[in-house]
Amino acid sequence: MGAGHAHALYRHGHSPVHRLPAHCKIVATLAFVLAVVSTPRTAVWAFGGYALLLAAVAVAARVPPGFLLRRMLVEVPFVVFAVLLPFLAEGPRVEWLGLSLSESGLWSAWNILAKGTLGVAGSVLLAATTELRDLLLGLRRLRLPALLVQIAAFMVRYLDVIAGELRRMRIAQASRGLDARGVRQWGTLARTAGALFIRSYERGERVHLAMLSRGYTGAMPDLDNGTATRPAQWAAAAALPGAALLVCLMGWTL
Template identity: 75%
Template sequence: MGAGHAHKLYRHGHSPVHALPPHCKLAAALAFVIVVVSTPRAAMWAFALYAVLLAAVAAAARIPAAFLLKRLLIEIPFVAFAVLMPFVVPGERVVHVLGLSLSQNGLWDAWNVLAKGTLGVAASVILASTTELRALLLGLQRLRLPPLLVQIASFMIRYGDVITDEMRRMSIARRSRGFEARGVRQWGVLGKSAGALFIRSYERGERVHLAMVSRGYTGTMPVIDEVTASRAQWRNAAALPLAALCICLLGWTL
C-alpha cells in the first residue's frame, strides 16, 4: 500500500489514541458521527457533552487545543450556509435581532448544522491527527471496503502531491514570462493551463499503469502489512461511541 509519507494533519505522538489500530479508530469515529447525527437538535446539553467527550479524546491524544481549532476552520463554508438559514427558511418569524426578523425553524436548522457539523469535523480531525495515511488505507482495507476504492484513494494520496508540484511549476513558468492573473482577460491562459495539466496528468497515469502492468499488476494491490486488533483495543475504541450512544438515548427520553 503506497503513500507512506505523513500528511499535514497528522501529529506524531505516542499516546494511547495513536497506538490504537486504524480500523478501530475508523469504526469508532464513524459510529460516533452516526450517534451525533441521530441526536435530536433540541437536546443542546447532549451536544455539549459530545464536545466534552471529544475534548477528553484530544487530551488523551495530546493534541493541543490550538492545533485542533486551527483545523476546524475547514468548516467555514458550512458556517456561512448556516448563518443564512434563519433568513431563508420559511416559518414563524418570532425572533428579532438588531431589527431583523429571523425564522424560528431556520434558527433550529442553523443550530443543527453547526452543532453536528462541528462535532463531525472535530472527530475527523482527531482521527487524522492520530493516524498516518498509510495506516488509514490499511484500516479501510481491514474493514472490507471495496479494494478498488482503497486503490483509488491510495493513488489519489500518492499522486496528489505530484500534480500539485506540476501546477506549481506551471505557475512559475507563467510568472517568469510576465503573466499575472489580474482579470477576466487572463482566464483564457488559465483555462489552457488547466487543460495542459489535465493532459499531462492523464499521460502520466497511463505511463504509471503500463509500468504497473509490466511488473505484474492484475487489478489488486498486495497487502504489505496486516493490521490486527485485540479485544482490549476494540473496547478502548468503543468507549467513545458507547458513551455518546448513552447520551443520545437520554436526549430522546428526557
C-alpha cells in the same frame, strides 16, 4: 500504498490513541458520528457534551488545539451556507438586532453547524492519530471492497502530485510576469486548468504503465501483518462512541 507517504493531516505521536488499531478507530469514529447525527437538534446541551468528549480524546492524543482548528477550516463553505439559512428559510420570523430571521432557519443552521463541526472534528482527530497507510489497511480489515480502497489510496497520493504540478505551473507563470487575479485573466486560468488536466492524465498513464511493468495485476500487495486485535483495544476504542450513545439517549429522554 507506500509506506513512506505521510499526509499533512497526520501528527506523529506515541499516545494511547495513536497506538490503537486503525480499524478500531474507524469504527469508533463512525459510531460517534452516527450518535451525533441521531441526537435531536433541540438538545443543545448534548452537543456540548460531545465537544467535551472530543476534547478529552484530543488531550489523550496530545493533539494541540491549533493543529485541530486549522485543519477544520475545510468546513468553512458549510458554515457560510448555514449562516444564510436564517435569512432564506420560510416560516415564522423572529427579530434579532433589527434583523428578521426565520425560526426554522435558525434551528436548521444550528443543526448543520453543530453536527457538521463535531463530525469534521472527529474525522480530523482520526486522521491526526492514524497514518494514511494504516487507515487504508484498516479499511481492508473491515472488508471494504479492495477496489474502493485502491481508489482512495491513489486519490490521496496523487492529489499531492497534481497540487505539485499546479504549483510549478503557477511559479512559471509568475516568473513570466503573470498575476492572474482579475477578470481579465479568467481566460488564462481556464487554459491553465485545461493544461493541468492534460498533464495529470498523461502522468496517470505513465504511472499505470510503470505499475504494469512492475507486475501490477489489478490488486495491490497485501501489507497487513495479520496481528489479531485484542479485546482491550476494542474496549478502549469503544469508550468514545459508548459515551456518545449515552449522551444521545439522554438527549432523547430529557
